[in-house]
Amino acid sequence: AQxxxxxxxxxxxxxxxxxxxxxxxxxxxxxxxxxxYKQPSSGEMIFLIYQGSYDEQNATEGRYxxxxxxxxxSANLVISASQLGDSAMYFCAMRExxxxxxxxxxxxxxxLAVQP
Amino acid sequence: xxxVTQTPKFQVLKTGQSMTxxxxxxxxxNSMYWYRQDPGMGLRxxxxxxxxxxxxxxxxxxGYNVSRLNKREFSLRLESAAPSQTSVYFxxxxxxVPGPQAGYTFGSGTRLTVV
Numbered sequence: 288a289q290x291x292x293x294x295x296x297x298x299x300x301x302x303x304x305x306x307x308x309x310x311x312x313x314x315x316x317x318x319x320x321x322x323x324y325k326q327p328s329s330g331e332m333i334f335l336i337y338q339g340s341y342d343e344q345n346a347t348e349g350r351y352x353x354x355x356x357x358x359x360x361s362a363n364l365v366i367s368a369s370q371l372g373d374s375a376m377y378f379c380a381m382r383e384x385x386x387x388x389x390x391x392x393x394x395x396x397x398x399l400a401v402q403p
Numbered sequence: 404x405x406x407v408t409q410t411p412k413f414q415v416l417k418t419g420q421s422m423t424x425x426x427x428x429x430x431x432x433n434s435m436y437w438y439r440q441d442p443g444m445g446l447r448x449x450x451x452x453x454x455x456x457x458x459x460x461x462x463x464x465x466g467y468n469v470s471r472l473n474k475r476e477f478s479l480r481l482e483s484a485a486p487s488q489t490s491v492y493f494x495x496x497x498x499x500v501p502g503p504q505a506g507y508t509f510g511s512g513t514r515l516t517v518v
Contacts, residue, residue, distance in 0.1 A: 330512050330514075337506060382505050384501040389453060390451050394445055395444060
């Protein structure tokens with residue numbers, strides 16, 4: 288069964304430093320997608336970055352990059368040059384493409400606090 | 404702006420009352436979902452609708468019912484609210500095809516308190 292694990296309930300990072308948020312996943316499908324979402328204190332869910340299981344290169348979107356290690360089943364989010372506005376909850380999610388359903392499974396989230 | 408519209412944003416209910424959360428999307432997505440978010444538990448799927456005319460249970464369906472009224476609208480009903488249903492509820496929609504578009508567009512959420 289598919290599962291997402293985020294082992295860091297909370298993290299601190301200094302402004303302008305890089306931070307890595309961990310995510311491991313479990314699936315028996317060969318075809319799947321991995322997603323990261325940001326939830327600021329205002330509550331909305333914001334899509335950040337996507338990685339497909341067959342993508343050979345790690346995904347990047349501005350200051351966000353996804354460190355995809357397929358053999359280890361990990362999809363860590365790296366935020367470079369942290370800003371105060373990066374303080375938020377971050378969710379990792381996965382979707383299997385081989386099955387009949389098309390839903391995302393979410394991890395429990397990591398709360399990131401950026402300190403000045 | 405195109406997206407997912409979810410109403411109401413806030414609601415307080417007494418135990419035993421009923422209510423319906425409304426959700427509508429204008430992106431012509433086939434799939435729609437209802438999640439609840441509780442501290443320390445991430446987002447848990449209540450019900451989903453892979454396409455118009457179909458609905459399926461998710462991880463935590465007890466105490467809820469849904470209706471896929473048409474392709475645009477997917478409502479969530481609490482027939483007899485309980486304090487355990489105090490949560491933040493999110494509606495979402497997505498394409499059914501692999502790729503970045505397989506991710507969700509979320510509504511802004513409904514903060515529900517049952518007293």
